Amino acid sequence: MDKDWSEKNKRMQTLIGKEATFREGLEVLFELRSDLFGQVTSIVNTYPKEAFYQMPFAGADGYHSKTLAYSLWHIFRIEDIVAHTIIAGDEQILFTGDRLKRTCSPIITTGNELKGDKIAEFSKKLDVKELYGYCRAVMDSTDELLRSLEYKDLKRKFGEADKARVAESHCVSTDENAFWLIDFWCKKDIKGLIQMPFSRHWIMHIEAMRRIKNKLCRNARKGTDPIARCGLSCDHCFLKEWCGGCRTVYNTCSYATCSPGGVCPNASCCTEKGIDGCYECSELIGCRKGFYADGNDTNAIKAMALFIQKHGKKNMTAVLDKLHREHDFQKIQEILGNDLQEGLDILEKTL
């Protein structure tokens, strides 16, 4: 389990367990949920549509055997049902306005009853942007509900009437893989529900989503040119585990993800010019676009592009192999520094 998330989760549990630190514990819970939701936002904003219905671990034993879209639906359907039908006894977010219609979901259940290809088929039908809107609305509404709780509410228990209400809502399938959920939730008090599903359940599924997206990126990069358009080498990049590179639709490189529309300006400029990379561009040395705008920290990247311009990609790869054998570093800036000419000199001396 992610160390930060796991530690925050443990701290939250300890703090909410005592009246004196209950409020502080809730704040840690909101912080944890916000960190986790940040991961969801980054996936939704940067991954292509097709990523949401792929099952790169189909048949595996674990949450990572699902799809990204299914994971989102499942986490937030469960939270919506528990927060509204069980705890608050009011209307679920899914049934407010035309939300259900907008998500394009053919089901209202948690999805536990779906298996194999049915998960992919279901995921393909979902409108991911609308689904994301639903997820955010559920999170906000649960946070509000949690904020309204008093310490004494943590011991509140649920019974037969609550179970019947969930069953009658038809939001949990009668399939044996799903129906057990009603007993599972209603056996807990509110403190137990804060753990499952409001915190630990998120961690488990969002970690699985990380595995899915990283695998999709690794698969996408297979067989593509590992030299990125800016001059970096994806094979030597510390982000290669989760980045699909700028030559695939899984273009989730750190620079692309913070650029407008999630597209790296250097990659799009190369495409417009019909060139393979900035190293083929006559304007390279004076270019201040995208990744080269800083002109300081990113001079090392431009030095790599200039090196490729003079000596080719094969030599660049050989130099990087050598540098990684001889030094322990993550970012190439740590070796090449901030000066363009000095960076280029280091690369040429290593050749």
Ligand code: SF4
């Ligand atoms: S961040 Fe850039 S260099 Fe690193 S893997 Fe992604 S595209 Fe390649």
Ligand code: SF4
């Ligand atoms: S103008 Fe700049 S960003 Fe565009 S291809 Fe040339 S070097 Fe790359």
